[in-house]
Amino acid sequence: MIIRRAAEKDIDGINRLLRQVLEVHHEGRPDLFKTGAKKYNDDELARILDDDGTPVFVAADEDGNVLGYAFCVFIQHSDDNILSEIKTLYIDDLCVDENIRGQHIGKSLYEYVLDFAKKSGCYNVTLNVWYCNESARKFYEKCGLVPQKIGMEKIL
Numbered sequence: 725m726i727i728r729r730a731a732e733k734d735i736d737g738i739n740r741l742l743r744q745v746l747e748v749h750h751e752g753r754p755d756l757f758k759t760g761a762k763k764y765n766d767d768e769l770a771r772i773l774d775d776d777g778t779p780v781f782v783a784a785d786e787d788g789n790v791l792g793y794a795f796c797v798f799i800q801h802s803d804d805n806i807l808s809e810i811k812t813l814y815i816d817d818l819c820v821d822e823n824i825r826g827q828h829i830g831k832s833l834y835e836y837v838l839d840f841a842k843k844s845g846c847y848n849v850t851l852n853v854w855y856c857n858e859s860a861r862k863f864y865e866k867c868g869l870v871p872q873k874i875g876m877e878k879i880l
Contacts, residue, residue: 725829727836730773730780730793735766737790738782741819752856755879763817781836783820783829792820792829794837798844810847813837818851834867 730738742762750757764772772778772795783792795817801807815837820830841849850872853860 725783725785725791725832727781727783727833730782730790732770732773733788734782734784734790734793735769735773737784738769738780738793739766741790741793741821742817744822745817745819748857748860749854752854778816779840781833781840783833790821791824792818792833794818794833796837796840798846799850811845813841813844813846813849815849815851830863831867 739762742764743760746757746761746763747759750759773780777798779796779798781794781796782790784790794815797814797816799812799814800809802809815834818830818833818837820833838849851864851869852875853864855861
């Protein structure tokens with residue numbers, strides 16, 4: 725397995741995993757997430773892959789098949805009244821193919837992202853996880869992440 729920056733040749737594999745992620749969210753919150761859709765169309769995905777401000781990494785096998793991905797976004801609050809100017813790498817989405825989980829691919833991707841963030845001068849790495857996605861929460865806790873803030877809701 726190799727972890728590298730994603731390229732346009734990875735779009736089909738990334739799309740397959742984006743659909744898996746959506747279904748996990750749909751199962752947990754069908755009131756919020758549609759089924760059978762995906763987060764980005766192919767043109768949007770190509771633009772994201774080409775943007776250094778939104779690095780995407782893939783774990784791929786020796787044949788180039790995408791086993792997992794990590795979508796990231798650099799965030800820095802310049803000239804903010806209350807927030808310091810630290811540079812953050814936000815993990816917008818991290819997924820490993822549901823058929824091969826448990827092989828430490830996700831942990832390898834996460835550690836790759838941490839190393840990339842350190843080399844990029846980031847102060848921290850952040851992410852959001854849906855409360856209904858218990859397996860993801862447990863995975864992130866095992867990786868050493870702790871809650872930074874909690875989003876709450878009241879459905880009306």
